[in-house]
Amino acid sequence: xxxxxxxxxxxxxxxxxxxxxxxxxxxxxxxxxxxxxxxxxxxxxxxxxxxxxxxxxxxxxxxxxxxxxxxxxxxxxxxxxxxxxxxxxxxxxxxxxxxxxxxxxxxxxxxxxxxxxxxxxxxxxxxxxxxxxxxxxxxxxxxxxxxxxxxxxxxxxxxxxxxxxxxxxxxxxxxxxxxxxxxxxxxxxxxxxxxxxxxxxxxxxxxxxxxxxxxxxxxxxxxxxxxxxxxxxxxxxxxxxxxxxxxxxxxxxxxxxxxxxxxxxxxxxxxxxxxxxxxxxxxxxxxxxxxxxxxxxxx
Amino acid sequence: xxxxxxxxxxxxxxxxxxxxxxxxxxxxxxxxxxxxxxxxxxxxxxxxxxxxxxxxxxxxxxxxxxxxxxxxxxxxxxxxxxxxxxxxxxxxxxxxxxxxxxxxxxxxxxxxxxxxxxxxxxxxxxxxxxxxxxxxxxxxxxxxxxxxxxxxxxxxxxxxxxxxxxxxxxxxxxxxxxxxxxxxxxxxxxxxxxxxxxxxxxxxxxxxxxxxxxxxxxxxxxxxxxxxxxxxxxxxxxxxxxxxxxxxxxxxxxxxxxxxxxxxxxxxxxxxxxxxxxxxxxxxxxxxxxxxxxxxxxx
DNA sequence: TTGCTCCTCACGTCACGTGAGGTGGC
DNA sequence: TTGCTCCTCACGTCACGTGAGGTGGC
Numbered sequence: 001x002x003x004x005x006x007x008x009x010x011x012x013x014x015x016x017x018x019x020x021x022x023x024x025x026x027x028x029x030x031x032x033x034x035x036x037x038x039x040x041x042x043x044x045x046x047x048x049x050x051x052x053x054x055x056x057x058x059x060x061x062x063x064x065x066x067x068x069x070x071x072x073x074x075x076x077x078x079x080x081x082x083x084x085x086x087x088x089x090x091x092x093x094x095x096x097x098x099x100x101x102x103x104x105x106x107x108x109x110x111x112x113x114x115x116x117x118x119x120x121x122x123x124x125x126x127x128x129x130x131x132x133x134x135x136x137x138x139x140x141x142x143x144x145x146x147x148x149x150x151x152x153x154x155x156x157x158x159x160x161x162x163x164x165x166x167x168x169x170x171x172x173x174x175x176x177x178x179x180x181x182x183x184x185x186x187x188x189x190x191x192x193x194x195x196x197x198x199x200x201x202x203x204x205x206x207x208x209x210x211x212x213x214x215x216x217x218x219x220x221x222x223x224x225x226x227x228x229x230x231x232x233x234x235x236x237x238x239x240x241x242x243x244x245x246x247x248x249x250x251x252x253x254x255x256x257x258x259x260x261x262x263x264x265x266x267x268x269x270x271x272x273x274x275x276x277x278x279x280x281x282x283x284x285x286x287x288x289x290x291x292x293x294x295x296x297x298x299x
Numbered sequence: 300x301x302x303x304x305x306x307x308x309x310x311x312x313x314x315x316x317x318x319x320x321x322x323x324x325x326x327x328x329x330x331x332x333x334x335x336x337x338x339x340x341x342x343x344x345x346x347x348x349x350x351x352x353x354x355x356x357x358x359x360x361x362x363x364x365x366x367x368x369x370x371x372x373x374x375x376x377x378x379x380x381x382x383x384x385x386x387x388x389x390x391x392x393x394x395x396x397x398x399x400x401x402x403x404x405x406x407x408x409x410x411x412x413x414x415x416x417x418x419x420x421x422x423x424x425x426x427x428x429x430x431x432x433x434x435x436x437x438x439x440x441x442x443x444x445x446x447x448x449x450x451x452x453x454x455x456x457x458x459x460x461x462x463x464x465x466x467x468x469x470x471x472x473x474x475x476x477x478x479x480x481x482x483x484x485x486x487x488x489x490x491x492x493x494x495x496x497x498x499x500x501x502x503x504x505x506x507x508x509x510x511x512x513x514x515x516x517x518x519x520x521x522x523x524x525x526x527x528x529x530x531x532x533x534x535x536x537x538x539x540x541x542x543x544x545x546x547x548x549x550x551x552x553x554x555x556x557x558x559x560x561x562x563x564x565x566x567x568x569x570x571x572x573x574x575x576x577x578x579x580x581x582x583x584x585x586x587x588x589x590x591x592x593x594x595x596x597x598x
Numbered sequence: 599t600t601g602c603t604c605c606t607c608a609c610g611t612c613a614c615g616t617g618a619g620g621t622g623g624c
Numbered sequence: 625t626t627g628c629t630c631c632t633c634a635c636g637t638c639a640c641g642t643g644a645g646g647t648g649g650c
Binding site for chain 1: 612613614615616621622623
């Protein structure tokens with residue numbers, strides 16, 4: 001009797017811990033070489049097929065797609081490459097799942113009478129969440145004459161990043177921000193545009209610096225008041241309207257600022273702070289508040 | 300002209316932020332009521348359909364399956380129930396994804412020469428991981444005469460729970476434990492069974508108590524030595540063999556224990572500790588070590 | 599009349615699982 | 625001879641997306 005070291009499909013499946021159907025599928029896909037068929041058409045596998053099948057199973061257990069498993073086994077792609085790619089893939093899916101879990105937890109913890117409303121609120125934001133709607137809101141809000149560089153930088157600073165592993169409260173805040181931005185109509189936004197003779201680039205360049213200084217003051221716990229941040233803030237408004245910083249200018253500024261205030265901005269910044277969570281850097285809104293308080297204090 | 304307040308499928312889709320194909324699909328599934336068809340066969344939707352479609356989209360964004368969405372909308376199931384069920388569903392999937400991510404990260408951080416071996420190692424454990432193989436290992440390891448209650452309690456204490464959000468090192472340790480348990484053959488296990496005249500229930504009941512006391516001592520940072528834990532430990536062995544605690548018995552015990560030692564147990568317990576992670580309760584193995592050191596110290 | 603919208607099939611996705619109906623091999 | 629294994633179709637899964645080929649409606 002000639003000793004045959006090939007394996008039947010059942011044998012192979014059992015030793016690798018998969019079903020016969022699965023082995024048949026891999027064979028049909030060309031992932032697993034059949035040594036030959038027996039007289040009756042039964043598949044016979046060479047002994048190396050077991051190790052190969054185990055590697056297929058290992059990669060599949062990590063959810064590597066079947067075609068990619070094939071490429072990894074046949075050395076077209078290195079194992080390292082496949083692992084790295086799959087890690088990235090999984091990161092995306094994890095982010096989406098974490099967001100969904102926090103959203104569901106929020107609903108689960110909501111009082112019954114708010115459930116329907118909150119479902120609509122969180123259901124309106126995509127999963128994983130996108131900041132595109134908020135960025136669009138800001139682009140419409142900013143003066144049209146602003147340079148592309150400053151526009152991008154302001155949008156970037158004003159739009160909070162959704163956290164990677166959010167708490168339910170952060171999901172709610174983000175959803176509310178989203179709704180706020182979606183409700184803002186173009187006419188409503190246009191009515192709050194600054195006057196046409198304003199030098200937008202001068203203003204926003206100055207504000208950017210002022211906010212950065214104020215944020216540092218805030219983080220350091222300093223009380224609002226005179227200082228480089230406030231000087232920079234006032235200089236931005238003075239420069240933008242072709243004037244100079246002076247006691248008179250400073251006295252008149254708060255009323256002008258208040259007149260240009262958009263009523264929902266306070267809500268925007270408080271929601272943005274809630275999205276970022278405790279311990280995050282101060283928002284532009286918080287910096288603005290700190291600066292205006294400083295203006296009042298020094299008056 | 301009669302004012303018609305129905306919506307076309309395109310209108311409806313746009314306002315709800317989904318594709319026309321999707322609306323068609325929901326309509327065909329009976330999720331969305333069509334008011335009627337126009338002369339040319341075009342679907343017309345009543346105005347309430349928009350709110351309904353938005354709710355469908357919200358629930359689908361949370362990955363609630365379509366049939367379940369239908370039940371939630373038609374009040375067969377309360378929204379709360381659906382949310383709770385989906386939260387559970389997501390928890391399971393998150394656990395699996397977190398495990399996979401840690402496994403992939405482990406492979407990603409592995410030196411190239413260990414990659415293949417580790418892939419096989421972690422690929423052999425199911426995702427999410429199951430403790431069934433480890434429990435089976437312990438059931439084969441324990442004396443057959445042990446009562447079901449004690450058997451379950453020992454297995455429970457000896458098998459580490461895989462962490463919900465594992466670090467790569469914990470995945471590796473769990474995979475190694477798994478391989479260790481899988482490699483243990485029945486004959487290898489049988490050769491380490493205790494003698495037949497041993498009163499297994501007396502021994503393991505006593506050991507359970509001794510380990511609990513020793514674990515508390517360990518957690519409190521107490522050095523090995525005489526005390527209630529050690530008394531309990533010695534009493535368990537004495538009682539199991541029909542003897543009494545005595546200086547002679549204590550002197551002879553270490554050699555007997557060493558003779559019965561299973562060579563891979565030290566590795567088992569160190570892996571089990573690695574699976575549990577830093578700051579976890581001491582393993583039974585750590586308690587055993589502490590007790591044996593106490594025996595040596597007091598000799 | 600010209601685009602745009604809308605219609606209905608039919609098929610694809612992804613990795614197998616589930617039968618049905620029949621046969622090989624110890 | 626009796627189970628058990630193995631074979632090949634064909635179809636199902638889940639929530640749509642993608643065409644093809646044709647028509648309605650402003």
